[in-house]
Amino acid sequence: MLRETPQAIDAALLLDWYDRHHRDLPWRVSPPMALRGAIANPYHVWLSEVMLQQTTVQAVKAYFEKFLALWPTVEDLAAAATEDVMKAWAGLGYYARARNLKKCAETVAREHGGRFPDSEEGLKALPGIGDYTAAAIAAIAFNRRSAVLDGNVERVISRLYAIETPLPAAKPEMRALVYSLTPADRPGDFAQAMMDLGATICTPKRPACALCPFRGNCRALAVADPETFPRKAARKEKPLRLGAAFVAIDGSEAVYLRKRPESGLLGGMTEVPGTDWTSRRDGDTSIAAQPFAAHWEPCGSVSHVFTHFELRLSVYRAIVDGARPGMHGWWEPIATLAEQALPSVMKKAIAQAIPQAFKSG
DNA sequence: AAGGCGTGGAG
DNA sequence: TCTCCAAGCCT
Numbered sequence: 170m171l172r173e174t175p176q177a178i179d180a181a182l183l184l185d186w187y188d189r190h191h192r193d194l195p196w197r198v199s200p201p202m203a204l205r206g207a208i209a210n211p212y213h214v215w216l217s218e219v220m221l222q223q224t225t226v227q228a229v230k231a232y233f234e235k236f237l238a239l240w241p242t243v244e245d246l247a248a249a250a251t252e253d254v255m256k257a258w259a260g261l262g263y264y265a266r267a268r269n270l271k272k273c274a275e276t277v278a279r280e281h282g283g284r285f286p287d288s289e290e291g292l293k294a295l296p297g298i299g300d301y302t303a304a305a306i307a308a309i310a311f312n313r314r315s316a317v318l319d320g321n322v323e324r325v326i327s328r329l330y331a332i333e334t335p336l337p338a339a340k341p342e343m344r345a346l347v348y349s350l351t352p353a354d355r356p357g358d359f360a361q362a363m364m365d366l367g368a369t370i371c372t373p374k375r376p377a378c379a380l381c382p383f384r385g386n387c388r389a390l391a392v393a394d395p396e397t398f399p400r401k402a403a404r405k406e407k408p409l410r411l412g413a414a415f416v417a418i419d420g421s422e423a424v425y426l427r428k429r430p431e432s433g434l435l436g437g438m439t440e441v442p443g444t445d446w447t448s449r450r451d452g453d454t455s456i457a458a459q460p461f462a463a464h465w466e467p468c469g470s471v472s473h474v475f476t477h478f479e480l481r482l483s484v485y486r487a488i489v490d491g492a493r494p495g496m497h498g499w500w501e502p503i504a505t506l507a508e509q510a511l512p513s514v515m516k517k518a519i520a521q522a523i524p525q526a527f528k529s530g
Numbered sequence: 531a532a533g534g535c536g537t538g539g540a541g
Numbered sequence: 542t543c544t545c546c547a548a549g550c551c552t
Contacts, residue, residue: 221548228538228547262536265550299550319548364548373546374541404545434535476535513537 178329178386180352180359186382187362192369194226195233200358209357211285211310212243215273218302219266226368232261243285246271247278255437255510264438264512268431269297287311300344309357316348317360321367327399328371328389335400371395407474412446413458413483414515415465416522419491419500424519424526426509427498434475439510441518442498446480456485461496463487471521473514480514486522 188200196217198209216236220229235257240246246254251271258267273295277285285306286292292303300318307313318326323336326343334342351359370377378390389395417425424441431437442460456465465485473480491500501509506519507527519526 218548223535223547223549224537225539225547260537262538263549265535269550297550301549305548317548320546321548361548368548436535474537476537477533 178350178383180350182382182386183362183366184352184355184358187358187365190365190369191362192226192365195230197361203358209310211287211306213237214306214310215243215285215298215302216270218305219270219273219297220261222266222302223263224261228261232258242283243274244278244283246274249274251437252510256508259438259510260513260516262513264436266297268437272296273298285310287313289313289315305360308351308360312357314348314351314353314356315360316344316351317356317363318344318347319364321364321371322347322360323399324373325363325367325371325383328376328395329383329387331388331393331398333400335402339399408448408478410446410448410478410480411483412444412480413455413485414441414443414471414518415460416441416484416486416519417461417463417489418486418503418523419489421500421502422504423500423502424506424523425496425498426501426511435512435514437510438512438515440512440515443482443518446478446482448478455483459485461493463489463493468522471514471517473517475514482514482518484518484521 191197191199193199194217196213198207217229217233220232236246239253239257240249249271251268254267254271255264258264258270261267276295277283286295287307287310289303289307292298292306293300298306304315304317305319307315308317318340323340323343326332326346327336327339330346332339332342347363366381366383370381374396376395378384378387378395381387384390387395389398419425426439426441429435429438429440444458456467459465465487468484468486470481470483473482503523503526511519516527
């Protein structure tokens, strides 16, 4: 018979694949252990899921281990100084996640007796936990059947069903499809299996369809080019913004730092003084924008790409002798710069002015 | 609801 | 060099 659509999709195919090919990750209870009754620690699951939002597994591993070493339980994290959390998060990006992480830990410790809610609804009420993260924690840590839809799963589902609707409009349809596929007995493993499949087989470019447990069920593979899914709207280009950064060094080998506002770009993080970052070509990014009078010398520029714009910072350096009037920051010894809550763009600017700044030894 | 919000690695 | 993008959330 002529078959327009592939075979019905069977979660057991994926779970069998997962039992043999799952990735071993620091926050994961892998299938052999799980079969012996080991249960994922909700604190570990939550911490890893927040870190993994729009962030690669490779980048997260070291941060996850560092956080667990510093704060072994959610109560420890709730009791930590926010500044220490920001320092530990520095370099991972999307810093609102760190602020929400701290708030969420405080809420769980104070209002939930140190235990995470075990329902999607309860989880989603917490700061920094949205549709995806609530569903993931519910499934992985509490064995709840839920619709876990992240970027990987969107890609897998869009190919399995050759969904022509572009993202993000297709998300409700995709969410319903994932939910319908999710088995009641191993929802957490199913979710992680879908994500592992998306990360290792059903990849954005050159998917390894020959190795896929769903190769007999995939509509995109049958009738089209899987790589062209999911459909999505063309992105717009990033504007260029210009600015200046001023690296002041005092006689005792310390750098002048200050804190950024709590909200907005790099909110609550540490910076060197600088101008606003403007798209206008007439914005003053010259030495005239100096934060205080000193013998500023230009020492090149650094570029940095943010989510929605590219930044080119002119960097200036001056050797000064300590305090200036009207300064609200502090002098940080070069030796301890690496431990500060400095976002990557600021490390670049400081390294441009002081090449040995972040070199150990 | 569309845009703000980081970073570094892969190809 | 350039493009894409990785386990999204919030407003």
